[in-house]
Amino acid sequence: MKMLYLSFMTLVSMLISSKRMPGSDWQTEFHARLFKRFFLAANQYGPQWSRKVLESVTSKSSVTQRINVEEIKLAHVSTQKITPQSVNSEVLRIIVFIHGGGYLTGSAKAYLAFVARLADQSNLLTYSVDYRLSPEHPFPIPQEDCYTAIHAITKLHPEHQLVLMGDSAGGGLCISACLHGDDALRSRIAGLGLISPWVDPCSTSGTMESNLSNDMFTLDILADSYAQHMQGADPMDTRVNFTQAPLDRLPPVHIQVASGEVFFDQIIEFAERTKAGGIATTIEVFDAQFHVFQTIAHHFEDAKRARASLVTFARSGATALVN
Secondary structure (H helix, E strand, O other), X not given: OHHHHHHHHHHHHHHHOOOOOOOOOHHHHHHHHHHHHHHHHHHHHOHHHHHHHHHHOOOXXXXXXXXXXXXXXXXXXXXXXXXXXXXXXXXXXXXEEXXXXXXXXXXXXXXXXXXXXXXXXXXXXXXXXXXXXXXXXXXOHHHHHHHHHHHHHHHHOOOOEEEEEEEOHHHHHHHHHHHHOOHHHHOOEEEEEEEOOOOOOOOOXXXXXXXXXXXXXXXXXXXXXXXHHHOOOOOOOOOOOOOOOOOOOOOOEEEEEEOOOOOHHHHHHHHHHHHHOOOOEEEEEEOOOOOOHHHHOOOOHHHHXXXXXXXXXXXXXXXXXXX
């Protein structure tokens, strides 16, 4: 009911003020405004509330009828194992998806519709990691949960390479696993598919300010989320803030970013640094879109195009997109 109310208020706001992100259509404008209202409410009611709401509005889709979902434990880490109807046995790759949510919210259940589409379109076995969330489980527990789950997957599938994918904070967790996992773990990761990764949680300038009216966050929401995750730990720790981290040991990277999102500057800078470090890097910029629109608005043509390129990357590594 809360999301219905927020949707109604968003429609009213669009009738009152039709101002839009330059180049955006009404659907993009509606979704960006709706999720800004949602995160403002989440900041008021707390992460437990936002987790329940996100799971309650998980979109029902016919794609979930074409996959099998199994709830499993990898060591102590809850994980969804998602098997499409037809697994391509010739492509020895597995997708490991790590959801976003500012380290405070989100879950494998809330992201099932999106991850199911990745599994179904790629015909690849897929795992969705349900790491423990802050503030109940602060830094570095979410990071360590992801390391543990990824390591367990390599043991279960010794002949497969992994493609790590994640959005926002989940993208940061993917990067962290590559930077801080041991050599044996890194050797099993074929690539990183990053959807608007949160790579500089301390940034407050540039598009963090100029894109505020386009996107779903406020600076206060982001700062509070990071503070609840870190709880006094060093905010520049390279397990979560990558501005000072050496990036030359990353696998090939495919990055997607929206021109209207607050993280735009930091993501472009991160991509430039991976390229400078000799990492095979591709970046897709989606004009007139907002943060992680791919995971929210599955019907957008841009979202369909974004999924298709992530699937290509997962199935072929860097070659199809970098060449």
